[in-house]
Each structure stands twice: as structure tokens, then as C-alpha cells.
Amino acid sequence: xxxxxxxxxxxxxxxxxxxxxxxxxxxxxxxxxxxxxxxxxxxxxxxxxxxxxxxxxxxxxxxxxxxxxxxxxxxxxxxxxxxxxxxxxxxxxxxxxxxxxxxxxxxxxxxxxxxxxxxxxxxxxxxxxxxxxxxxxxxxxxxxxxxxxxxxxxxxxxxxxxxxxxxxxxxxxxxxxxxxxxxxxxxxxxxxxxxxxxxxxxxxxxxxxxxxxxxxxxxxxxxxxxxxxxxxxxxxxxxxxxxxxxxxxxxxxxxxxxxxxxxxxxxxxxxxxxxxxxxxxxxxxxxxxxxxxxxxxxxxxxxxxxxxxxxxxxxxxxxxxxxxxxxxxxxxxxxxxxxxxxxxxxxxxxxxxxxxxxxxxxxxxxxxxxxxxxxxxxxxxxxxxxxxxxxxxxxxxxxxxxxxxxxxxxxxxxxxxxxxxxxxxxxxxxxxxxxxxxxxxxxxxxxxxxxxxxxxxxxxxxxxxxxxxxxxxxxxxxxxxxxxxxxxxxxxxxxxxxxxxxxxxxxxxxxxxxxxxx
Numbered sequence: 001x002x003x004x005x006x007x008x009x010x011x012x013x014x015x016x017x018x019x020x021x022x023x024x025x026x027x028x029x030x031x032x033x034x035x036x037x038x039x040x041x042x043x044x045x046x047x048x049x050x051x052x053x054x055x056x057x058x059x060x061x062x063x064x065x066x067x068x069x070x071x072x073x074x075x076x077x078x079x080x081x082x083x084x085x086x087x088x089x090x091x092x093x094x095x096x097x098x099x100x101x102x103x104x105x106x107x108x109x110x111x112x113x114x115x116x117x118x119x120x121x122x123x124x125x126x127x128x129x130x131x132x133x134x135x136x137x138x139x140x141x142x143x144x145x146x147x148x149x150x151x152x153x154x155x156x157x158x159x160x161x162x163x164x165x166x167x168x169x170x171x172x173x174x175x176x177x178x179x180x181x182x183x184x185x186x187x188x189x190x191x192x193x194x195x196x197x198x199x200x201x202x203x204x205x206x207x208x209x210x211x212x213x214x215x216x217x218x219x220x221x222x223x224x225x226x227x228x229x230x231x232x233x234x235x236x237x238x239x240x241x242x243x244x245x246x247x248x249x250x251x252x253x254x255x256x257x258x259x260x261x262x263x264x265x266x267x268x269x270x271x272x273x274x275x276x277x278x279x280x281x282x283x284x285x286x287x288x289x290x291x292x293x294x295x296x297x298x299x300x301x302x303x304x305x306x307x308x309x310x311x312x313x314x315x316x317x318x319x320x321x322x323x324x325x326x327x328x329x330x331x332x333x334x335x336x337x338x339x340x341x342x343x344x345x346x347x348x349x350x351x352x353x354x355x356x357x358x359x360x361x362x363x364x365x366x367x368x369x370x371x372x373x374x375x376x377x378x379x380x381x382x383x384x385x386x387x388x389x390x391x392x393x394x395x396x397x398x399x400x401x402x403x404x405x406x407x408x409x410x411x412x413x414x415x416x417x418x419x420x421x422x423x424x425x426x427x428x429x430x431x432x433x434x435x436x437x438x439x440x441x442x443x444x445x446x447x448x449x450x451x452x453x454x455x456x457x458x459x460x461x462x463x464x465x466x467x468x469x470x471x472x473x474x475x476x477x478x479x480x481x482x483x484x485x486x487x488x489x490x491x492x493x494x495x496x497x498x499x500x501x502x503x504x505x506x507x508x509x510x511x512x513x514x515x516x517x518x
Contacts, residue, residue: 002032004325009035016318017206018311020048022229023318025326026304029240031233032326040199040310042210053185053197054308056225056232056293057286061154061270063177064221065100066249067169068161069269070176075100081160086136094143096160099153101257101268105139107510109152110217111485115510116437116454120478125218128456129155137434140352140512144260147267147409149372149509151222151481154270158221169220178231180249181238189226192217192288196226201290202311210311213290217480223286229308232295236304239297250297254282259410266392266408276323285316287483294319301327337364338379343395343402346468347415348491352511353504355467355489356404356415358395368393370404371508372486418468425500426472426492430515432505439490439505439515450474450490470494476507485509 005025012021012035020038024031040048068075075096083093094104109132113124116132133152140148158169165172170188178186189195192215204210227235242248257268266273271282276298283296294315295306305322307315324330340360347356349370357369366377366385375393377385386394394405405412426448430439437454442461450472451461464472470492476484485507492503502516 004328005033005322008321008325009033012318013037016309016311016313018309018313019200019202019210020052021307021309021311021313022048022050022052022054023308023322024050024229024233024236024304024306025322026233026236026240027326028302029237033322034229034233036229040197042200042202043212044198046198048199048310050229050233051185052199053187053189053195053226053228054199054293054310055189055192055195055201055223055286055288055291056227056308057223057288057291058151059284059286059293059295060219060221060223060225062253062284063173063225063270064154064158065253065269065271067172067176067221068096068100068157069249069252071161071165071172078157078160078164081164082156085133085156085159087134088137089139090137091139092143094139096157098143099150099157100270101265102147102149102153103144103259103265104150104153105141105143105146105148106133106136106150106152107140107513108148108150108485109133109155110479110481111507111510112435113456114459114476114479114485115432115435115439115452115505115513116456117452117459118456118480119459120480121214121216122457122480123216124480129218131455135435138512140506140510142260146259146411147265154222155220161221169224173225176249177235182234183227183231184234186225186227186231188220188224190219190224192219199310201288203290205312213288215289217288223288229306232306232308236295236297236306239304240302243299243302261410263407263410265410276320276327277329281323283319287315288481296323298323298327303327338381341366341379341383341385341397343397345417346471347402347417348468348471349404349413350416351411351413352506352508353489353491354506354508354511355471355473355487355491357467366395368395369487371406373483418471423469425498428500429518430503431518432513432515434513438518439503448472464490470500 019042022036025033036048038048040046040052078096098104201213202210203213239250253269257265281298286293292309292315297304305319307319344358361367368375377387379385384396392408396403402415426441427443441450448464449461452459472490473487490505492500495501505513
């Protein structure tokens with residue numbers, strides 16, 4: 001095991017190039033790898049060490065839920081507090097557990113901020129967050145029925161727990177998590193503009209060069225944790241030490257959860273539930289512009305992995321490689337690709353209204369563009385395609401048409417090919433009454449551009465990509481959060497005379513919004 005890990009650790013700086021990083025692997029509560037390299041701040045030549053403070057970003061969510069469970073054994077007592085923060089909501093509000101399991105039906109506030117015209121690197125603090133959240137009038141699904149990743153679910157939880165206890169969230173983290181687990185240097189680093197020890201996150205790549213990433217978001221329970229590798233090692237040791245206690249905090253966080261129809265849910269209490277070759281584990285990643293992290297715990301093997309990069313390399317893949325090395329697993333050699341299927345193309349998912357685009361990659365895999373990011377699917381001998389192992393998304397052709405199965409979201413739907421239309425005539429202003437925000441489309445020689453505006457400002461105009469007749473993608477290559485919300489699907493509608501009268505707009509994080517032409 002040591003030889004495998006040593007060999008892999010030696011390759012990490014080249015395999016995931018960037019200013020610096022740190023990783024750890026633990027087995028049976030003992031550290032078998034603790035490794036850091038490069039620079040925490042390349043300009044000031046501050047080395048990256050196991051004691052360097054790092055933005056753990058969305059890994060914070062499990063700690064927020066840990067604080068909530070420590071203060072409130074039955075989180076449903078907070079349901080009224082959730083409803084009180086959604087004063088304009090015109091349907092039943094989600095409860096605290098819906099928030100903790102990402103089943104709230106709320107639209108992600110960083111995605112919605114882009115619809116309000118926020119510039120990419122604009123300040124986004126308590127005032128902006130409160131206004132976006134309080135302006136919610138509808139949900140994009142009924143609470144408990146579906147899964148959708150929503151950052152403000154956990155901001156709401158931390159705000160509510162603060163108010164109910166009369167203690168600051170930083171104090172609550174220290175009391176219920178940091179002191180218990182021995183995370184001595186961990187802090188709530190809510191302001192993303194700087195870290196206390198000068199650590200920087202970087203954008204760019206080895207070929208084009210790296211530059212310090214600029215962030216102006218204030219985070220709390222959704223992504224505010226600052227911790228070192230040694231702090232995270234302490235957390236992993238705490239998890240393993242309490243593994244046999246049914247009332248232990250991590251066992252409560254990783255307990256099975258489900259959807260309202262009884263189907264098992266792969267996410268709950270700020271943790272993803274997944275499998276590697278039949279062995280369950282819990283995990284979560286973290287990301288902001290300039291930062292990538294991932295941690296996981298596999299209870300059957302008592303193995304933990306932590307990965308931190310202060311650049312944009314894929315920490316999730318690195319964590320998988322370290323897990324395989326620790327377990328002695330050999331990665332399966334790829335098989336020869338099958339011929340492309342006849343059902344490649346563009347569709348619309350009927351429940352969300354979002355576009356579904358399927359094409360091929362140079363590797364022979366299929367590329368599915370529907371969710372938060374593009375997914376790589378492997379074509380099977382029976383004509384289906386999926387992203388196993390480790391994934392759940394599946395495409396399956398039937399006599400009725402092509403089905404998209406996403407059990408991780410409790411959803412299965414027959415995709416609808418886009419209908420032919422007249423095309424053209426898109427230019428104009430479109431208003432969303434729910435958001436009190438606008439979409440502007442301008443055309444140049446028939447080529448459309450689009451941009452958003454609202455109370456947060458005026459976003460940049462982007463060249464629209466054609467998907468199908470009257471269906472377009474508005475790219476969002478940069479956003480407030482670490483990655484954009486994905487392409488916005490815009491599907492225009494016409495009256496009997498063929499004139500464009502409005503559009504439905506959304507992305508996986510924020511869908512089902514109606515715009516009417518002004």
C-alpha cells in the first residue's frame with residue numbers, strides 16, 4: 001500500500017499542475033499519507049504545508065448540519081423559521097430537512113444572482129443574499145420530490161440556528177465541531193477576499209499561467225469553512241473513532257435519507273452517498289474560483305481521503321485515484337468504443353423545460369449536457385448509455401423514444417425532440433415578473449446575443465448557441481460561484497402568427513422561469 005501511495009503522491013504535482021496542494025490518506029484512524037507541495041501564495045513564496053489554511057468551500061455543509069443536529073435533535077422544529085424567511089412564497093415552504101437534503105425546490109441564489117444582472121466578480125454579501133432569498137415566489141419542484149443542489153439551503157440553516165441559539169455561527173462551529181474533533185486551527189472564513197494566513201487561490205493553467213483568483217462573496221453555512229490539512233485529518237480521525245457509536249455525529253449525518261415517495265436519496269445532511277465497486281462511502285467536494293477540495297470516508301474499509309488544491313484541478317478525480325491506491329484496486333482498462341447511436345441530438349426534458357444535448361467525445365464516450373456540468377456516458381452493448389461506475393445517469397432508447405433516468409434526482413422522463421418552427425425575430429426585451437428582472441436579446445445579421453439585468457446590475461452580453469428550433473443556450477462561462485450554473489436553456493414561444501411572445505428559461509440549478517416579451 002505504501003509503495004502504491006508513494007508512487008501516486010510523486011505524480012500529483014504534474015498530474016494536477018498548479019501553485020500548490022495537499023493530500024492525506026487515513027486507514028483505521030491512522031495517517032498513512034500526509035503530503036503537501038508547492039506554494040500557498042506564489043507571489044509571497046509562502047509554502048503550502050499541512051498547516052496551511054484552505055478554503056474548504058462546500059465541504060462546510062456537513063459541518064452546518066452537524067451544528068444543527070447538535071442543537072436540535074429534531075430539526076423539524078425549525079420549519080417555521082424557514083417559512084418566515086420566504087415571505088413571498090406562494091406555495092408550501094420547504095422544511096429544515098428538505099434544506100439539509102437539497103430537496104427544498106428553491107432555486108440556487110448564486111445562479112439567480114446572474115439573472116439579476118450581477119457582474120461576475122461583484123460583491124455578494126448578506127444584503128444581496130437576503131434580498132434574493134426573500135424574493136422567492138415559487139419553487140422549481142415540490143419539496144421532497146426531487147434533488148437539486150442549492151447553496152442557500154445551508155446558509156438559511158446556519159442563519160436560523162444562529163438566531164434560535166443567540167450564538168454566532170463561528171462560536172457554534174467551535175463548540176460542536178472543532179473542539180470535539182481537535183480541529184485546532186479551523187475557522188469560519190466567511191469573507192472570501194482573503195485568508196488569515198495569506199493563502200491564495202489561483203485561476204489559469206500551466207500553459208497560460210496562473211493569477212490570483214478574485215472573489216467577493218460572503219459565505220456562512222454554505223461554504224465558509226477555513227481549515228488546514230491537519231484540521232481535516234483530525235475530522236477524519238474523529239469520524240473513525242466514533243464509527244461504532246450509533247448516536248455519533250457523523251453516523252447521524254450519514255444515515256440513510258429518502259424522497260417523499262420512499263425512494264432512497266443519494267444526498268443528505270450535507271453529504272453525498274456513493275459507492276465504489278459495491279462499497280458505500282460518504283463524500284463531498286468544495287470549490288470556489290481558485291480552490292478545489294474533496295474528502296471521503298469508506299466505513300467498510302475505514303479509509304479516508306482528503307484532497308486540497310489552490311487551483312482549478314479536479315480534486316474529485318485525485319481523491320478517487322488515492323482511494324484506489326489505498327485499497328489496492330486496479331483501474332479497469334477502457335474497452336473499445338461502440339459505434340455512435342442513432343439517437344444523438346437535442347431534446348427537451350418536459351418537467352424542467354431544460355435542453356438535453358447528446359453528442360460524442362473523441363474518446364468514443366457520449367457527452368450529455370443537461371445538469372450542472374457535462375457528463376461523460378459510456379455506451380453499452382444493449383444500446384443504453386450510463387456513467388457507471390459511481391454514477392447513476394442513464395439514457396435508454398425505447399419504441400416510445402429516448403428516456404433519461406436520473407434516480408439521484410428521483411426523476412425519469414421521456415425526452416421530447418424539439419419541434420420545427422419559423423425561427424428568427426428574437427430581438428427584444430423579455431421580463432420575468434417573478435424576479436423583476438429582464439433578458440435582452442440583440443441580433444446582428446441573424447446572430448443573437450443575450451444578457452441579463454436586474455437589481456444587481458447589468459450582466460455581459462453572450463453569443464447564444466443554437467440547440468434546436470427556437471431553443472438556444474446562453475453560455476455562462478464565469479459566475480459568482482466557483483463554476484457557472486451551466487448554460488441557460490432559453491426556449492422561445494410564438495403566437496399563431498409566428499411572432500415571439502416570450503420564453504421559458506432556466507438551468508439545472510434554477511429552472512422553470514417565465515419571461516414575457518415587453
